[in-house]
Amino acid sequence: MNRTTSLARLQNEMFDIVIIGAGASGAGCALDAVLRGYKVALIDKKDFASETSSRSTKLIHGGVRYLEQAFKKLDFAQLKQVRHGLEERHIVLKNAxxxxxxxxxxxxxxxxxxxxxxxxxxxxxxxxxxxxxxxxxxxxxxxxxxxxxxxxxxxxxxxxxxxxxxxxDDARYCLALAQSASENGAAVANYVQVTGFGKDENGKLNAVNATDALNGDALTIRAKLVINCTGPFSDHVRLMANAALSERLxxxxxxxxxxxxxxxxxxxxxxxxxxxxxxxxxxxxxxxxxxxxxxxxxxxxxxxxxxxxxxxxxxxxxxxxxxxxxxxxxxxxxxxxxxxxxxxxxxxxxxxKSLVRDHEVEIDEQSGLISLLGGKWTTYRLMAKDTLDEADKVLGQSRECKTADYILAGGENYGAGSWQDLNAQFGLAADIARHLVSKYGSRAHQVASLVQEDAQLAERLSPAYPYIRAEVVFTVRNEMVVTPRDFLARRIRLEITDWDETLNSLPVVADLMAHELGWTEAEKTRYADAYASEIGQFMADAR
Incomplete structure (x- = not known):
């Protein structure tokens, strides 16, 4: 995934579908759409899975509590949710x-x-x-x-x-969806914020007006159809498209x-x-x-x-x-x-607490905006399928959903024991090799090979964890990491497990990113200080 290339495509090409929001539902929709043969753009105002989709309980489940509520209250909507979750559970496990x-x-x-x-x-x-x-x-x-x-x-x-x-690992699973969409032809970019819409003479959306959040450049993304997958922020996008709509969330x-x-x-x-x-x-x-x-x-x-x-x-x-x-x-x-x-x-x-975690696909007749509302991580693929089935109807198509058997990026030719090969070939410690395989799957050797170019990249970011410097370089080059938080919170999960070690690792991460991205000393300091301040606020809030 190359952000510069994607931004050029977003500005210059005409898309069948542009999807706003690159969390689980948006990335899932992008993969489903591109596998159906559509020309797809996927954007997010922040990073992939930067909101709800990286902050789950990390469970793939039908919901034990929903089952109990279904029988106690004879609530068949809860029972349907359990059934859907358990039907999708084995697909989520199998595909990554x-x-x-x-x-x-x-x-x-x-x-x-x-x-x-x-x-x-x-x-x-x-x-x-x-x-x-x-x-x-x-x-x-x-x-x-x-x-x-x-x-x-x-x-x-x-x-x-x-x-x-x-x-x-919810954040990396979402990233794998976005990567898979990109590798099948989607134009994928993070830090692209929607500012409004273009409409045709009938009032239907035909373009997304946006801003590159990193440099302020304006973008106009032309598309036949717009899908809103912004989770808890969906009402904001819906009302931007049609101010007469009522809030749903x-x-x-x-x-x-x-x-x-x-x-x-x-x-x-x-x-x-x-x-x-x-x-x-x-x-x-x-x-x-x-x-x-x-x-x-x-x-x-x-x-x-x-x-x-x-x-x-x-x-x-x-x-x-x-x-x-x-x-x-x-x-x-x-x-x-x-x-x-x-x-x-x-x-x-x-x-x-008593609301069902079900989803709904809404089509606004006035603007033509499709919104995927509600839902939960486990059923992301079913949610995407339902959304693209509706998009098919709008676009006058009938195309097969192919996501049930699609192995996601890093899952192809994956072997759980392949960490031993990394251990032997690159001399990496067993815990580091296991970690790389568990996060990058069959692509772990691409991360490890960076160590051969520069032995310092084999060094740990923290003595207490298996994360290494090579991962910073790899994720900047291949996973569209553009801020220290992208890496420390979502590519590895250090922010959500250890604030102190996140702060201790930050200077090295910022140095490596500055070298890869060509930051000035002032830019590096600005990014590092801003993130350190965020972590400090999290610590203060929890006291």
Whole structure:
């Protein structure tokens, strides 16, 4: 993906479809559209997956909570959502095996009755999961549970129910979608902000007016059709296209915090089935940390980035502490992050916790804008398919969706054991080789080969993590990294697991980027200082 080349194409070519928003739904739509044979442009006002799509709980799931609500309230919309999620789960796992994998989740229980309740519920969950090979749920005794998660409080523990879902690196999965779209002919560019639309004599959209957010240059992107995939910001784009439309979304805020891996000291995740506000909370191993989330609070202020605050930090810690032999020390918190859910406002009387995570494809008859509203990560591909099916009708076409069996960038010819080849061929430490293969898949050797050109690129960015300097160079050249945060937050996930080490790594990352991108000393300082200030604010908000 070359940003300069893409910008020239955006300005000079005529597209069938331009897609606004390069999160999971937008990148998914771009890949679906280009595989159907359309000429496609994909743009985002920030980086790929810079908002909601990089701030999930990293689960690929049907939703255990939705299943419970479906039966308790006879809510068949919730049941449909579970079924769709579980149908898509195996496709998400299959299409990017380097970025998505099965995850074992333990539900600790304090009595035999609780154990029976959750075993029945999770067995029902299993029955909805057709077409995949994940193991079925099991009811384990106390000893078996403690062997898997040794930090639990043995005095309160009776037993546990084990089940399986999927886990993904959400930001890199979204990037792989954008890369795959680009490699199939889409013009893809980050940091392109929409400022308005051009319309034909009938009032239909025929161009997107935009600005290059990095240098202020104006762009006019001509297209037959515009698709709005901006998640919680969808109403802004809809009203820009047609001011007479009513708002459709009720964004809600969800936050996570990151603790040391030793908090659970396990590769097993944990489902906390009971919280003070009627949700479920997950504690999940991710990138050398234990990540806990999520919350659900109504959010009216969507212009400001959602962050972890003190109250939310205390809530998540208080939710996990009753299950641990040793309570969490607030000083152990390494990082936190927040995101916005793009919930459809189906019923203004309902709390955001009870709104279904379903999606809708809206076509505005006046402007011709297609908006993909609502949804969740697990069903991104189904959401994209539904959207492109509607686009087909508008464009007078009938084209087959090919995404169900399309292996994403880095997944082609992937082998989980290929890290051993990197270890042998390039002399990289085992943890570094494993990391490269888990993030870049079959393209990991391209990152490792940079080490042969410059031995210094084999050096770690932080002694505590497997990330190396070569990744900075590779991602700038191949993954459209243009700011330090693009790299540290989304290409590697250090920002969401360890704020201190993010700050410690920042000077080296900025130096390498400055060399690759030709920054002046003043530009390098400006980028580094701005990001350091953001991290400082995140830390302050969480205190």
């Amino acid at each position: 095996p380097h970025l998505a994998r099965p995850l074992a989740l333990m539900t600790p229980v304090s009595s035999w009755f609780e154990g029976l309740y959750f075993k029945i519920g999770l067995s029902l969950y299993d029955t909805f999961a057709t077409n995949d090979t994940l193991p079925k749920s099991k009811w384990l005794n106390k000893k078996e549970v403690l062997e898997k998660i040794p930090t639990l409080d043995r005095q309160k523990l009776h037993s546990g129910v084990l089940y399986y879902d999927g886990q993904l 009720r964004p809600s805020k969800g936050v996570h915090l990151s603790l040391p891996y030793s908090t659970l000291n396990s590769e097993y995740a944990m489902l906390i089935p009971k919280t003070s506000d009627g949700r479920v909370v997950f504690a999940i191993p991710f990138e050398g940390a234990t990540m806990i989330g999520t919350t659900d609070t109504e959010c009216d202020e969507i212009a400001r980035e959602p962050t972890l605050n003190h109250k939310e930090r205390e809530y998540l810690a208080a939710t996990l502490n009753p299950y641990l032999a040793k309570p969490i020390d607030p000083a152990q918190i390494r990082a936190g992050f927040g995101g916005l859910r793009p919930l459809l406002a189906t019923d203004p009387t309902k709390s955001t």
